[in-house]
Amino acid sequence: MEELAHQSRVMMILFVLEMEWVLSTGQDKHFTWHCSESGQRLGGYRTSAGACGLQFDVETRHVFVGDHSGQVTILKLEQESCSLVTTFKGHTGGVTALCWDPIQRVLFSGSSDHSIIMWDIGGRKGTAIELQGHNDKVQSLSYAHHTRQLISCGADGGIVVWNMDVERQETPEWLDSDSCQKCDQPFFWNFKQMWDSKKIGLRQHHCRKCGKAVCGKCSSKRSSIPLMGFEFEVRVCDSCHESITDEERAPTATFHDSKHNIVHVHFDATRGWLLTSGTDKVIKVGARSLL
Template sequence: SVRVLLRRDNGQFWPSPCSSLAYSEESRSLFVGCDSGLVSEFSLAEDYNSVELRREYQAHNGRVTACIHAIHQEWVITCAKDRYLVWHSVQTGRRCGSYLAGAPCTALQYDHPTRYAFLSDQSGVVTILRLTENSLELINVLKGHSAAVTDLAWDARRNQLYSASQDNAVIMWDIGGGEGKAYELQAHRGSVNSLVFAATSRECISAGSDGNLVFWCMSVPRRETPSWSESDVCSKCGVPFFWNLRKMWSDKRVGTRQHHCRRCGAAVCDACSQRRTALPPMGFEYSVRVCDDCHAEVTPDDLTPLAAVFEAKQDVQKMALCETRRWLLSLGKEGTV
């Protein structure tokens, strides 16, 4: 079909531009979220030659950033820039409930068996909610990113959540493990914009503004990145850092800047952390700062890459994966598919 969108005098389009899509193959239902906050439900004909408007939901007051059709509960779950997560009954069109996030919502994932909704926002937080027919329960808040979360991917088989962020990092949250473990994945040099998870090959695929596609192998053991320790002196040679005035005066020496070893987390000076190395088991596919002691302990096996990097040759904004056909679809910033 061809649709003409006319720009009005106030700069907006009528009808409103589409901002998110969700399609259910089982029910042939298509949900379209718009910039205006409207969510439209369409029915796709059996011969795929036409779509029929079923219902419109006045769900939000801002751009709809994600739509999910929870077919087992017969809900449509949406989130938007108005900071709200909302779920409606597909049968009646009734608004079942809502949740107000702390910042504009950016991405959404849903686990059907547990009814867990994973909601990310521009503050870098991922909120876990359990939805019911008329209420919700706040399960947990995941804090690990230093910038806005851009996309989420869910591994339903192993109960693991992946989050991408503008801080150039991907984090795997082990929700099912019950131990609160999180594993960083660092290979991008720019904002990570999109994530998909391939369940059959156990690969997380990330794409970002650096023009790269990264295939992360998640079937191998990985190590958590250590927390950075805080100290007033270098943990290796004892030289004071520049804010430790008392130690500088007693030692009659100029303080130095504090750095951290990415392998052990120790607070060290520049002289004690001159070496650089990749640490693939800890998610660092490019060279990072390590202390001299950790550099001596790194073996050739520790340097084996656990991710494959390919050039997408465009600033990828969104991806979709069809595992049965082994097709990966990417949408670039300039509209190239």
């Protein structure tokens, strides 16, 4: 077999047994695929930045490529052709890991911005659910189909097991405003209102529950909102804080400290084993009790 045609470091590689294909992404901003038997290059696609995340759906022949710009690209592969299906972006940092659930038709993307986004590709036409449970970049994802649990690992050494068998809510878009949408005090760039009211402008914040633009005084409270993916406490406006019940604060994820910087995770459902490898050159085997 001939070498894969990348001009710099290969970041991810997949072997598709059903098609006898080898798929690969690299820092050279290219996705390529080859025939695994002959080594013949079947095609390629140039991404917007160095690509690292890679997943493939056998049924639709869709390949998912995540890159360092935070973009996810979906391509349709034929025997010797490739076509762009769509692109989408929700991360403020680069995509560092992808995980595909072919049953629910959901794609998970992890990022250097510490977040995970669940993209509903097949069912709800682009619904995106954000998950916040790491204090450093997310480096690897795995999915346990039989229990509908997502396993995420990061540079913070944390292993987070997310219950995906709950009805989660999309995070709202942040609204734009020149003044606080609760008390109408001007923000610091609103010179006209500051002059008219003879008041110093305030710093703008956003409530994570309703998305409204608010000042610090009107958003002095914090709360976890697990069904919106916020397992840690985040800023919310005072009225939203009062509306959040204890049931809504109930966690939907469990947290475990692996005590090493994890770069890859694999879950073996038949044995209930969780394998992690880290930058410390150590491979660890986790017990069934994690799930």
